[in-house]
Amino acid sequence: MPLRHDFAVAFCPFILVLQLGCAKATQDSAAESTESPGLIRLAKQPAVPSQAVFEVDLSQALADGLASLGALEPAAWENAFHIHAETADGLGWRELPPVQGSYRVTNNRLVFEPLFPLQAGVNYHAVFEPAKASRLLGGETDGRLVERSSSDVIEATLRLEKPRAKPETIVSQVYPTANLLPENLLKFYLLFSTPMSQGNVYNHIHLLNVRDEKIDLPFLEVDEELWNPDGTRLTVLFDPGRIKRGLLPREQDGPVLQEGQSYTLKIDATWPDATGVPLKKGFTKKFIVTAPDVEMPSPARWKITVPDAGSINPLTLDFPEPLDHALLQRLLWIEDAGKHAVEGQVQVGNVERQWAFVPSQAWKDGDYRVVIGTGLEDLAGNNVARPFEVDRVQRPDDEFIPDYVTLEFKIGN
Amino acid sequence: MKTIQRSLVGLFAASLASIFVSTSDAAPYQKGDIKLQSIGPLATGPDGVLFVSDPKAAAIIAIKTAAKATDNSSGNFKVEGLNAKVAAVLGASVDQVRIIDLAVDTSLQLAYLSVIRGQGANANAVVVSVRPSGKIRVLSLKNVQHAVAKLPNAPADQETGQGRRRRNQRMESITDIAFVNGKVIVAGLSNEEFSSTLRIIPFPFEGSLKGTGVRIFHGAHGRYETSSPIRTFVSYDIAGDPHILAAYTCTPLVKIPMMELKPGSNVVGETIAELGNRNRPIDMIVYKKDGKEYLLMANSSRGVMKITTEKLGNYKGITEKVSGGGTKGLPYETVSDWTQVYQLAELDSQHALVVRGADGDNLNLEAVRLP
Numbered sequence: 127m128p129l130r131h132d133f134a135v136a137f138c139p140f141i142l143v144l145q146l147g148c149a150k151a152t153q154d155s156a157a158e159s160t161e162s163p164g165l166i167r168l169a170k171q172p173a174v175p176s177q178a179v180f181e182v183d184l185s186q187a188l189a190d191g192l193a194s195l196g197a198l199e200p201a202a203w204e205n206a207f208h209i210h211a212e213t214a215d216g217l218g219w220r221e222l223p224p225v226q227g228s229y230r231v232t233n234n235r236l237v238f239e240p241l242f243p244l245q246a247g248v249n250y251h252a253v254f255e256p257a258k259a260s261r262l263l264g265g266e267t268d269g270r271l272v273e274r275s276s277s278d279v280i281e282a283t284l285r286l287e288k289p290r291a292k293p294e295t296i297v298s299q300v301y302p303t304a305n306l307l308p309e310n311l312l313k314f315y316l317l318f319s320t321p322m323s324q325g326n327v328y329n330h331i332h333l334l335n336v337r338d339e340k341i342d343l344p345f346l347e348v349d350e351e352l353w354n355p356d357g358t359r360l361t362v363l364f365d366p367g368r369i370k371r372g373l374l375p376r377e378q379d380g381p382v383l384q385e386g387q388s389y390t391l392k393i394d395a396t397w398p399d400a401t402g403v404p405l406k407k408g409f410t411k412k413f414i415v416t417a418p419d420v421e422m423p424s425p426a427r428w429k430i431t432v433p434d435a436g437s438i439n440p441l442t443l444d445f446p447e448p449l450d451h452a453l454l455q456r457l458l459w460i461e462d463a464g465k466h467a468v469e470g471q472v473q474v475g476n477v478e479r480q481w482a483f484v485p486s487q488a489w490k491d492g493d494y495r496v497v498i499g500t501g502l503e504d505l506a507g508n509n510v511a512r513p514f515e516v517d518r519v520q521r522p523d524d525e526f527i528p529d530y531v532t533l534e535f536k537i538g539n
Numbered sequence: 540m541k542t543i544q545r546s547l548v549g550l551f552a553a554s555l556a557s558i559f560v561s562t563s564d565a566a567p568y569q570k571g572d573i574k575l576q577s578i579g580p581l582a583t584g585p586d587g588v589l590f591v592s593d594p595k596a597a598a599i600i601a602i603k604t605a606a607k608a609t610d611n612s613s614g615n616f617k618v619e620g621l622n623a624k625v626a627a628v629l630g631a632s633v634d635q636v637r638i639i640d641l642a643v644d645t646s647l648q649l650a651y652l653s654v655i656r657g658q659g660a661n662a663n664a665v666v667v668s669v670r671p672s673g674k675i676r677v678l679s680l681k682n683v684q685h686a687v688a689k690l691p692n693a694p695a696d697q698e699t700g701q702g703r704r705r706r707n708q709r710m711e712s713i714t715d716i717a718f719v720n721g722k723v724i725v726a727g728l729s730n731e732e733f734s735s736t737l738r739i740i741p742f743p744f745e746g747s748l749k750g751t752g753v754r755i756f757h758g759a760h761g762r763y764e765t766s767s768p769i770r771t772f773v774s775y776d777i778a779g780d781p782h783i784l785a786a787y788t789c790t791p792l793v794k795i796p797m798m799e800l801k802p803g804s805n806v807v808g809e810t811i812a813e814l815g816n817r818n819r820p821i822d823m824i825v826y827k828k829d830g831k832e833y834l835l836m837a838n839s840s841r842g843v844m845k846i847t848t849e850k851l852g853n854y855k856g857i858t859e860k861v862s863g864g865g866t867k868g869l870p871y872e873t874v875s876d877w878t879q880v881y882q883l884a885e886l887d888s889q890h891a892l893v894v895r896g897a898d899g900d901n902l903n904l905e906a907v908r909l910p
């Protein structure tokens with residue numbers, strides 16, 4: 127029978143709690159273990175508790191022997207000292223392969239360093255088999271260095287407690303912010319106050335009809351999930367197969383959104399943030415659907431308000447329709463006569479119908495231009511260069527499409 | 540994800556090998572650590588090369604693995620509870636481990652999985668190898684021979700002033716990669732503009748990649764044309780000419796001649812099948828059975844489709860409206876006993892390797908005889 131030490135739980139439950147990340151806990155734990163040779167323990171870096179290593183004490187002779195072996199394949203060490211993560215409730219950890227990592231012998235201890243930091247809340251079952259450790263030394267030393275019988279298998283269950291965190295994360299904004307949205311709306315941007323968990327996002331996002339019934343599969347469920355680099359903004363695309371004319375999905379089920387109808391975008395409060403804590407509250411956005419928008423945004427129709435020289439007043443562009451919030455940040459900027467981008471801050475307002483640019487330094491007299499990347503889209507995916515859908519009967523060929531177009535303006539007299 | 544897609548019309552293994560040897564030997568690998576910021580689809584190349592996509596870094600990394608051939612699986616490849624076992628090796632709970640893609644080195648009978656462990660800033664991008672025996676190991680990214688191709692990201696941003704604008708939130712997800720005739724082909728989907736760029740990267744990687752993007756469009760019934768991001772694709776020779784068969788996010792299956800994929804060009808894929816609603820294509824492979832070639836496509840909701848390619852060469856495409864429901868285009872059959880297939884890759888001439896749903900939340904990795 128294995129000699130089982132449910133160390134953290136059975137022996138020192140308060141240490142288990144303290145092992146949350148406090149330096150004292152590590153020292154206490156180490157001191158406790160030193161008095162009980164042979165126990166397996168977690169040794170932690172106080173600053174980074176999740177980067178703990180598993181240690182087991184060895185007899186002097188075994189430690190010397192193993193230290194002299196040099197590099198061994200991890201698989202060889204795994205025979206003697208193996209750590210198993212309890213990956214889910216009810217799964218037999220003994221049937222699962224051991225955690226991968228590296229081994230070393232130091233200060234009469236065999237140390238296992240997992241390849242990745244430990245996950246708080248997961249039970250790690252560590253098993254040390256001294257007989258197998260001594261067998262690593264070869265046949266002639268077998269038995270001589272083993273102070274226990276081969277049945278002296280040592281086990282411990284170790285765990286980093288999961289901090290109990292209060293839900294704080296919220297949906298900070300959803301774009302577009304308008305409440306009147308076109309039937310061929312292409313996407314929502316969901317913004318969160320902190321990074322979110324990824325992997326099952328579409329389970330948490332719903333579109334409800336006017337009777338609060340869930341609409342089946344309204345969005346393009348992209349396995350990759352369209353997050354920004356830091357995981358605080360998710361792009362949710364409507365299924366383009368139900369927007370684009372003539373395709374089977376639209377033929378069979380019609381467009382997702384229908385003109386004149388009201389809808390609610392609903393985000394569940396149960397959606398965990400990246401630390402596993404649910405949202406502080408859910409989010410809903412009600413909107414009414416208007417006619418499809420098939421017109422390209424036309425910079426010629428934008429109203430430009432030019433500030434005075436010497437001021438730091440914003441230059442503003444007012445659009446006749448809301449434009450894509452993200453692309454307004456990236457595909458519009460100001461250049462001076464030398465084609466250098468002017469430094470400053472962008473503010474998008476008036477339900478994404480206004481773009482305001484506040485310069486870092488006061489405006490100087492001179493010629494400027496607003497540079498517009500032709501990829502700038504309205505809410506229906508029509509961009510400055512081409513509509514979302516090009517009717518090739520009416521428009522058989524593309525003209526040359528530049529990457530940018532510009533609006534010239536002058537500051538000063 | 541794709542393995543080396545065999546050129547299925549009249550290309551012999553010997554000539555294929557010689558092409559591959561010449562390319563990979565010339566690869567300007569460097570030895571060092573690879574630090575992945577994220578991980579997406581995988582593809583295998585010649586001589587143990589594994590292509591790993593890193594969407595956040597907008598990069599493709601070719602790793603020259605030192606993997607050795609394993610015992611021939613003879614279709615006995617089976618790992619039950621794959622997700623729990625991968626989680627165990629990574630020391631995490633199963634709900635913190637996401638399997639992103641599967642690729643198989645057919646010559647070594649070795650499977651690779653791209654995996655994300657954890658969430659947020661603490662997430663780790665990992666590649667694991669799986670042998671037919673079920674042995675799972677993390678692929679070491681330390682001090683390995685590798686080469687990196689950077690994908691141009693958000694070209695509009697790169698050509699003008701940098702300091703004024705806010706941190707760039709744009710990211711292009713990589714939906715599929717494949718190694719085809721000496722080139723790495725990368726399909727992407729932006730989290731901002733609804734555009735679709737296919738990137739063609741000659742391998743060995745060299746020089747600037749600027750301008751190698753091809754914009755992909757789809758024309759419905761020869762009339763309405765939109766940008767059309769590619770969900771998954773596979774290479775296929777039609778009458779000796781290499782093509783890619785691609786499934787768009789809006790579901791049509793199209794064919795695109797490789798010769799049209801020239802830097803900076805705009806390409807409209809020709810619809811060869813409409814696969815219907817509520818369906819998301821996941822993976823495709825091409826295989827040969829009883830002298831005929833088939834395309835096998837895993838889908839989110841319609842099981843696995845086996846599509847005959849006999850008429851592909853002279854198929855004129857769908858140019859008329861599909862009405863009355865159902866599907867249209869190339870004939871296909873649904874393979875009814877292949878259920879819950881989430882990942883699909885070629886294993887050998889007789890078998891595919893799939894990741895499929897099992898009891899509860901369990902996933903299995905198993906070889907399945909080709910239908």
